[in-house]
Amino acid sequence: MKLSRFVKSLVVSCALGSTAGCGEALRDGEYVGEAIYVVQGDVKSLAPVEEGGTTRVTLAWDNWVREGDIISFQGVELTSKNPPFDYELRVVEPPALEMLNELEDGRIGFAYLYVYEDLDGDGRPDHGQSDWSSLRGMARNHVVVYVPELTGGLKATLRELELFTNVDALKPGFNLARGVCATEENTFDKLEIVPNEPVTVSAPDDGSVPSCINYH
Secondary structure (H helix, E strand, C coil): CEEEEECCCEEECCCCCCCCCCCCCCCCCCCCCCCCEEEEEEECCCCCCCCCCEEEEEEEEEECCCCCCEEEEEEEECCCCCCCEEEEEEECCCCCHHHCEEECCEEEEEEEEEEEEECCCCCCCCCCCCCHHHCCEECCCEEEEEECCCCHHHHHHHHHHCCECCHHHCCCEEEEEEEECCCCCCCCCEEEEECCCCCCEECCCCCCCCCCCCCC
């Protein structure tokens, strides 16, 4: 898995009802514009860290159509390391085209939401942290989906790929998808487009939170 450039295009703020005050649990990035999409929820648990660094929460865009997954990041610093607490990510620009999967009839992006420790300060996971099992936390059952232009041809391609249970629910722009567990062995999970809902982040080995996002 190749790690490509880090793009800082999220600002983070406290959600109403957060268990920590604004500026304590979350550190705002520089203001760079109005939010065009918001992901919010709670951090239930995080894996411990062996070395101190900067804890970051990020959207990791997975371009799996290319030869080898290419991961690009949109993220900000998360200052609280003591769950549980609430979070809110405000996306202020769409992902770049190279972050998206180029299919026969259009482009579509898939982003995991996860928390990792940035040891060298370059804004992306350090060597050896590209494996999901080494992360501090992740949204184990949600994926953010982005479609710059939704055409009939792209919908037809997605139906053939059988990635979604409800392709017709996709809309242009950002979408939230929840994992649907595979019912047969040796088959992939699927994604269901859902209205915006709280997205829980938990440690990779936290078995109390379901994980059904092995969709490709």
